[in-house]
Amino acid sequence: MTPLTRLPGVSTHATDEAATVPEGRADPSMLRRDSRYRRRLALADAGAAALSVLVVFVLPAQDPSPVAFLVVPFVVLAAKVFGLYDRDQHVLHKTTLDEAPSIVQVSGLALLFLWLTESVSLAGNLGQGSALVLAATLVLSTLVARGIARGVARRTIDPERCLLIGDAETADRVRDRLFMGHALDACLVGWVSSEPHEQASSDPPLLGRPENLGLILAEEDIDRVLIAPGGLPADEILESIRLSRAIGVKVSVLPRLFEVIGASVEQDDIQGVTLLGVRPHGLTASSLALKRIFDLAGALFLLVLLSPLFAAITLAVKLSSPGPVFFRQPRIGRDRASFRVVKFRTMRKDADREKAALLHLNETDGFFKMAEDPRVTRVGRVLRRTSLDEFPQLLNVLRGDMSLVGPRPLVGDEDARIEGWKRARAMVPPGMTGPWQVLGSSRIPMAEMVKIDYLYGANWSLWLDVKILLRTVSHVLGRRGL
Numbered sequence: 471m472t473p474l475t476r477l478p479g480v481s482t483h484a485t486d487e488a489a490t491v492p493e494g495r496a497d498p499s500m501l502r503r504d505s506r507y508r509r510r511l512a513l514a515d516a517g518a519a520a521l522s523v524l525v526v527f528v529l530p531a532q533d534p535s536p537v538a539f540l541v542v543p544f545v546v547l548a549a550k551v552f553g554l555y556d557r558d559q560h561v562l563h564k565t566t567l568d569e570a571p572s573i574v575q576v577s578g579l580a581l582l583f584l585w586l587t588e589s590v591s592l593a594g595n596l597g598q599g600s601a602l603v604l605a606a607t608l609v610l611s612t613l614v615a616r617g618i619a620r621g622v623a624r625r626t627i628d629p630e631r632c633l634l635i636g637d638a639e640t641a642d643r644v645r646d647r648l649f650m651g652h653a654l655d656a657c658l659v660g661w662v663s664s665e666p667h668e669q670a671s672s673d674p675p676l677l678g679r680p681e682n683l684g685l686i687l688a689e690e691d692i693d694r695v696l697i698a699p700g701g702l703p704a705d706e707i708l709e710s711i712r713l714s715r716a717i718g719v720k721v722s723v724l725p726r727l728f729e730v731i732g733a734s735v736e737q738d739d740i741q742g743v744t745l746l747g748v749r750p751h752g753l754t755a756s757s758l759a760l761k762r763i764f765d766l767a768g769a770l771f772l773l774v775l776l777s778p779l780f781a782a783i784t785l786a787v788k789l790s791s792p793g794p795v796f797f798r799q800p801r802i803g804r805d806r807a808s809f810r811v812v813k814f815r816t817m818r819k820d821a822d823r824e825k826a827a828l829l830h831l832n833e834t835d836g837f838f839k840m841a842e843d844p845r846v847t848r849v850g851r852v853l854r855r856t857s858l859d860e861f862p863q864l865l866n867v868l869r870g871d872m873s874l875v876g877p878r879p880l881v882g883d884e885d886a887r888i889e890g891w892k893r894a895r896a897m898v899p900p901g902m903t904g905p906w907q908v909l910g911s912s913r914i915p916m917a918e919m920v921k922i923d924y925l926y927g928a929n930w931s932l933w934l935d936v937k938i939l940l941r942t943v944s945h946v947l948g949r950r951g952l
Contacts, residue, residue, distance in 0.1 A: 503627050506623060519608060521611050545608075548576045554569055554573070559720070562630065563654055570613060632696055633690065644658055644724075660686075753927070764874070772861075783814055787815055790848060796862055797813045799881065801880060803872065803900050812862040874902055875938045876899050876902075888920055895926075897927055
């Protein structure tokens with residue numbers, strides 16, 4: 471990045487910036503990074519579109535006209551119109567799943583394009599079956615290709631260098647989140663204190679105050695500024711944003727409002743004044759019914775699909791150590807109702823009696839967790855590493871005690887420690903998995919976990935449940951957080 475001292479007339483102080491610095495272009499290296507992401511995604515979309523035409527028409531020897539392959543540039547153009555190449559430069563979490571609804575729309579338009587040109591491109595061969603296969607192939611291949619493209623980009627492009635403007639607590643939290651996020655292509659270089667008497671810390675390092683922001687951005691080669699408003703006056707926040715954008719640095723804001731309402735807002739406009747309408751926490755009766763139908767269908771499907779594995783695990787647990795196959799434990803569910811969660815037993819018989827002697831070895835704030843718990847059996851260690859011990863909870867889902875996705879079900883003493891607005895997390899049925907599982911359940915302290923659960927209830931949608939389930943599969947296969 472070009473040092474500010476080499477730019478004539480540019481002040482390194484935020485208070486002088488508005489009068490001296492016009493809005494500028496990003497550093498060339500940053501532009502190249504964004505361009506590489508866009509090119510890789512465009513190639514992924516083009517490849518997915520070409521593959522779909524090959525699978526549906528060429529391989530079955532339907533002999534389409536070369537005109538059919540015009541759908542390839544059409545898909546790339548449609549993806550551009552839907553903003554599927556521009557989002558990555560504005561966000562740190564470059565995820566493909568969030569784009570699935572737009573990808574489905576692009577696939578629908580591609581299908582419409584082929585239908586309109588059917589007489590020329592496909593010689594009238596676009597039947598109902600071919601259309602469905604084409605749409606499904608295009609959606610799935612695009613999701614996979616984009617995921618691969620982003621994975622390649624993360625491994626071949628230098629991560630974004632981020633600077634936080636905020637307090638020490640926020641800096642520590644952001645650093646931890648960036649470290650934990652396997653899909654994040656960023657690192658926290660340091661932070662700028664919004665508090666007048668903040669003490670310096672070594673990790674991440676305290677680099678100065680907002681009035682020195684320009685100099686810090688130049689010296690540390692910062693790509694993105696993260697602003698946590700906190701104790702900063704509104705005019706100082708605006709000046710920091712203006713200065714950052716003036717020298718081509720990206721800006722992201724961590725709104726304090728998000729800690730309470732998340733993204734559960736609807737934008738409203740009254741004669742040019744923007745309002746945010748906050749949705750009530752929890753699920754409506756119709757949403758609960760939809761979630762229950764989804765849970766029943768998913769649980770039944772998984773139980774049938776996994777029944778051979780279920781039987782094999784039952785036999786392995788029974789033969790590996792004396793005691794019952796299943797472990798049952800009281801947990802607190804929706805509206806503080808108690809139920810007994812079911813898991814495959816992973817510890818030796820009567821392990822609970824040994825817990826008191828091991829409390830001093832606890833590794834997690836708010837929960838009792840040990841990476842190397844001596845009470846775990848050899849079979850139990852494998853079940854825990856692969857999360858297979860959780861599968862009997864599908865029976866809890868069928869009974870209505872739990873959901874496939876939801877807040878973490880807590881034992882009584884843990885639940886009793888949750889107070890105030892955080893108790894609203896219990897308005898949603900507890901889940902076999904949830905956002906806490908995707909982030910790595912063993913690495914999240916209880917105080918953070920209940921906030922995550924609260925925000926899940928505030929932002930619930932069926933699509934959110936689907937995304938969490940898909941990310942849970944990726945988490946389990948990658949064996950992260952164990």
